[in-house]
Amino acid sequence: MSNNTISPETLKAEYVSPEKCVFSINPNGFLAAEIDGKTYKRVILTRALPLSAPDEYICVSDIEKNEVGVIEKIAAFSPEQQKLINSELSQRYYCPVIEKIESIKEKMGNFYFDVVIGGIKKSFAVKDITKSIRQHGDAIDVTDIDGNRYRITDFDAIEAKSRRKLEPYLY
Numbered sequence: 180m181s182n183n184t185i186s187p188e189t190l191k192a193e194y195v196s197p198e199k200c201v202f203s204i205n206p207n208g209f210l211a212a213e214i215d216g217k218t219y220k221r222v223i224l225t226r227a228l229p230l231s232a233p234d235e236y237i238c239v240s241d242i243e244k245n246e247v248g249v250i251e252k253i254a255a256f257s258p259e260q261q262k263l264i265n266s267e268l269s270q271r272y273y274c275p276v277i278e279k280i281e282s283i284k285e286k287m288g289n290f291y292f293d294v295v296i297g298g299i300k301k302s303f304a305v306k307d308i309t310k311s312i313r314q315h316g317d318a319i320d321v322t323d324i325d326g327n328r329y330r331i332t333d334f335d336a337i338e339a340k341s342r343r344k345l346e347p348y349l350y
Contacts, residue, residue, distance in 0.1 A: 210263060280340075
């Protein structure tokens with residue numbers, strides 16, 4: 180049998196429970212953790228399901244990217260711990276929220292979006308519009324030509340003019 184064989188034991192995740200885990204900020208400003216009595220001077224958090232379940236199944240890794248465990252639900256942690264976790268994740272998964280779509284224009288195979296984010300006008304290009312727009316319930320994610328992701332958190336809540344500009348591209 181090869182050493183590269185995947186077995187159920189290999190896939191078993193060790194869950195990180197709030198009772199056995201305390202997050203903190205180290206002297207250099209990075210997220211640290213004490214998990215099951217072991218201290219990690221710096222940890223990295225990664226979402227397993229960033230689009231469909233952003234607050235569940237968060238992988239905790241050490242600085243060498245070795246998996247330490249998985250947070251099943253952020254909500255299980257205290258509000259102070261949730262703040263540290265969410266702060267770390269927001270740095271890794273920055274996703275500006277589109278408030279308004281002013282225009283979408285096609286030119287030479289690319290689609291150019293003029294939008295408003297945080298009250299500021301922003302423009303970006305999308306290459307393959309059918310693969311770059313994903314709807315997740317009420318939310319819509321748009322990925323630009325550079326791999327940056329933008330989100331409309333509630334499609335029905337944005338103004339009707341903005342919805343009409345995007346609707347032809349939703350499938």
